[in-house]
Amino acid sequence: MKRLGLQLIAAATFSVGAELPKTVRDVHDQPHPLKADKALVLAWTSAGCPMSKLYRPRLNRLAREFAPRGVRVLLISSSSQDTLADLRALAKPLQTPIIQDVDGRLARTLKVGRTTEAILLDAQGQVKYRGAVDDQYGFRETAPGDVGAFRRQEPRRHHLREALLAVLDDKPIVVKETRPFGCALHLPEPGQPAPPAKITFHRHIEPLLQQNCQECHHRGGGGPFALETYKQTKGWAKMIGEVVAEKRMPPWNADPKVGHFRNARGLTEAEIRRITEWVKSGAPQGDPAQAPPRLSWDTGLGIGPPDKVITLPPFDVPAEGRVPYRYVPVKLNLKENQWVRAAEFVSDTPEVLHHTLAFLKQPRWRKPNPDAPWTPRFNPLSVLQGARPGERGFWIRRNQQHLRDFLVGQGGGLNGYFLSGIVGDRPMVLPEGRAKFLPFDASIIFQLHYQPNGRAARSTSRLRLWFTKERPREIIDTRAAATVVFRIPPHAKAHEVRASHRFQRDTLLLSLQPHMHYRGGTFRFVAELPDGRREPLLHVPRFDFDWQHRYELAQPRWFPAGTRLHAIGTYDNSAGNPDNPDPTQTVWFGLQSEEEMFIGFFEAIWNAPKPREK
Incomplete structure (x- = not known):
């Protein structure tokens, strides 16, 4: 018998609007009845959706906590881009089974439209609650047509938990439905003829992805998933249409009426319409012969291999919680002064590393360096600007707890930095004739800020440096x-x-x-x-x-x-x-x-x- 990711053990044909199957099989081919003694939770997830990653650990804890009370939890993936191998990898640290919903049939039957949406059924199979797990993560409209993500430190309402407790205690559910966030599911109706394709992936959409998205969304890039092929992109089609229409992507926050910037990101209104029309028409592939040449991602930034690579000791990032700033000093042991013309921070876990700053530290007592350019001396009292007469003492005492941090790099960031690697930023590649000064006797102190994303990870970061051979004309x-x-x-x-x-x-x-x-x-x-x-x-x-x-x-x-x-x-x-x-x-x-x-x-x-x- 041919195994499907969602194996139906029912004689009747499973079609849109039909009853739920009696049994489904998980990604390891184990059967699971779609019923429970007291309550069944079906929670949608996806391998690549960032919000799904955040919710999987707490859904797993919820399953363990309520299992003794007759509650079962199943994680469902209806994302066509999730492979069986992807889902089996997700299942390894979890006790909660993962079901692959091939063709999205289960999602269509229950009218599920997003990852992270949870549906609670009672012992009779009646839907008692549907919506978000809680209200910690989501999206909000910040201006007409502009939508941004939010993340609270803690949930204010535990919607799914509250509904579960009400069902178990035979009490009325106060909130029966909430708005789920997460990633939109692209679920074309099976068997329906596709409309004539005026806009196709390879001819019209793939070039836009290369120009605006693949910089992060390539295999090994900083984005949570790759958008380099039609197979990778089709499952995200509805989500892509949503984020470009709401101007969440490509990310850019500057007011276009003030200033002009050479690294500006964004799509024109015509390009946004092109993408949304492609999604509405079913995200057709088109002729692969019309595809642009596939991009390759040069690890040498187009200027050859780096002259120096600094590898930091690995760090174990927890799945959840707050991680204090990590400071890592590294002695460079350079034989002579160097001029840095390009730099790139690289992490094998970019999804959990919010930023890295690099500060220079030089010996307190040293001879004047003849190559050192003029730079403004840091006045520690400058960070007290805004204090009213007589208040400086108060502000000094107030911030005394941060004194150790202020000593890093002469100001701990309040005086600037040597190099930075911040989420969404590009590597530094300076034009010919410009560089940053790196003294031979300097150490680099790295400041790393991690943001757990729901999955524990061992993170290793590197700084790659390219040097000029001669003193530059201009020093940055x-x-x-x-x-x-x-x-x-x-x-x-x-x-x-x-x-x-x-x-x-x-x-x-x-x-x-x-x-x-x-x-x-x-x-x-x-x-x-x-x-x-x-x-x-x-x-x-x-x-x-x-x-x-x-x-x-x-x-x-x-x-x-x-x-x-x-x-x-x-x-x-x-x-x-x-x-x-x-x-x-x-x-x-x-x-x-x-x-x-x-x-x-x-x-x-x-x-x-x-x-x-x-």
Whole structure:
């Protein structure tokens, strides 16, 4: 008898709208009746969906907790891109069986449209609850047409658990249905003739994926799944249409009316319509002969093998919980000064590594380095800007607990950094004639911030460096306008914080990078010239903690000495911010994501000659 991922042990034909089969088989071919003594939970999942990864551990715990009370839990995959091997790998650490719903028949029968959706049936097979497991993760509309993800520190409502307890205790269920989030399931109706294909994958959609998506969504890339082939993409078709229409993808947060950036991401309205029409027409493949050449991902960044690779010791990231910042010092033992023209942070678990910062540490007592470029000296009191007269002592005592972190790299990030690898960012590849200075006697202190995603992982990170052979014409430095002086009141909707950095030399400004945490709302950079003129440089109307971009100016901007770069941001500590861990708390500066930071990073070339006017 030919085995199907969803094996039906019923004589009747299983069709849309039919009764549920009596038995299904899991990915290891073990049968499971679709009934239980007290209650049965059918919970949808997917190998690649990020939200599914977050919920699998808690569904597994729920199954163990309620099994003694006659409750059974089955995980269901109706995603066509999930292979049997994928699902068997997912099942290894779980005690909860995983069922492969071939052709999505079970999902269509129960009208399930998303991964993470859970359906609770009582002992008689009646649906008592359907929807989200809880309210910790989801999406929200942040502006008309714009949707962003949110993640709370803890759930506020445990919808599935509350419904289960009500069924077991024979009490009324207060909330019988909630909106599930997770990834949209692409479930074409079987047997229906496909409409004429005006837009096809290979001719119209694959080029857009190559231009806008595959940078992250390739095998081994930072995205949670690959979109390099039709087979990989078809199962995600409905989700792709949704995220591009809601402008969740490609990720980009800058206001298009302020500034122009050479690394800007985004689709035109015509391209969005092309994708949504393709999805509505059933995501047809088209002629493979019309496919563009497949992209290859050069591990040498197009400039050859790296000159130095620094491999950090592996770290065990738990499946859930908060992981404190990890600091790893590495002595370089260089024989001579180096000039870094390209750098790339690589992790074998990019899905759990939110960011890596690299700071330089040099011996306290050392001879002057003749190659060292001029850089502004860090004044530790600069991070107290905004303190009122007589308050500095209070703010120093308030932040004394972070003193160890401030000593890392002369400011712990509040003074800038040497190199960064942040989620959604690209490797640093500088044009010819530009580089960053790496002293021969320096150590690098790595700061790593992990975000568990529902699956324990052993994470190994590397920094790959490419050097120039000669001193560059222009030397790039990364600095910051930052402050620790802020107190965000409970329930504040738009609490403003400001910091600035005064350019001591003529400066060529190259890029801007806001940094805040979960309560970050908006962020602006404004240049104030010595003559009083103010020039808006960047406006981020909806800051997103998950996508902390470096905005590279399309035309680097020259400013005379004495110019002030102002960073202006607002925080949303209200209950209306679903990212907010606790709107009742007063929020101060801190390193963890539930605390807050206010840093405006920027890249600059000091002592820059004024460009000739065209």
